[in-house]
Amino acid sequence: MADGATDELPPPAASQKPALKGSWTQALRDDVDVSFTYFHLLACCIISGLSDSVAFNAAGVFVSMQTGNTIFLALGASHLPAGQSKLWLKAIVSIAFFQAGCFCFSKFRYFGAQRKAVMFASTFLQTVFVVVAAALAQSKVVAAFGDTRLSTVSTNPTRQKQEDDMIILVPIALLAFQFGGQIVMSRVLGFNEIPTNVLTSLYCDLLSDPKLFTAVGANGKRNRRVSAAVLTLCGGIIGGWLQRSRGGMSSALWVGAFIKLCLALSWLVWPSKKNFK
Secondary structure (H helix, E strand, O other), X not given: OHHHHXXXXXXXXXXXXXXXXXXXXXXXXXXXXXXXXHHHHHHHXXXXXXXXXXXXXXXXXXXXXXXXXHHHHHHHOOOOOOOOOOHHXXXXXXXXXXXXXXXXXXXXXXXXXXXXXXXXXXXXXHHHHHHHHHHHHHOOOOHHHOOOOOOOOOOOOOHHHHHHXXXXXXXXXXXXXXXXXXXXXXXXXXXXXXOOOOOHHHHHHXXXXXXXXXXXXXXXXXXXXXXXHHHHHHHHHXXXXXXXXXXXXXXXXXXXXXXXXXXXXXXXXXXXXXXHO
């Protein structure tokens, strides 16, 4: 009897571990449930505000919003603005790498556009680019991005020399490239009303919405547009004050990198679409 009972005992718990591991890795192949993924995109709006506030103060161009850069490039044809002989070059680098980022990150769709593992890989890669830019700023390898305690009443006499140093193009390229991936993510998730880095069309869509003044819970797109605009503004404000602190420009980039890293890791545990069918 004792021997027979022993034969019928269930296998030890340790034997279950491979199956659990397999189920977790299998879950990474699932598509994410997109219901609340707009929170990721709203967080990205903060990153855009942080990064553009740094890039504009450091180099006079944007790395997220490319409309202004296009005008800077156009002004370069007439050698304007005065004293900014390399502004057009910084603008075209930002535009080109942003476009390259859009092109390259869009290719993730071949591996499953909304797959958890793919979303993690895309966002983590974006994080790496921000981290490298932040490290270059903090180490003052790129001096123009390494300033601290920015003044509101006077300019550093060495600023022009720093802004004309060609190494300034490196963090511009890194940040612009990953922002190309960020806007692609908004398209992949289906929330075109939160492009994360374009406010002109967002303002138009918001104010021309026939349901603009409906109840709070009755118009999700309007709510997301308002949130995106406010969070981009908040990101810029936070970035400005961080640049006036001891942490300086690099601290704003590190905050953006931390937020993006948290977003990347969250994809690993995000609910799967199949669980909501």
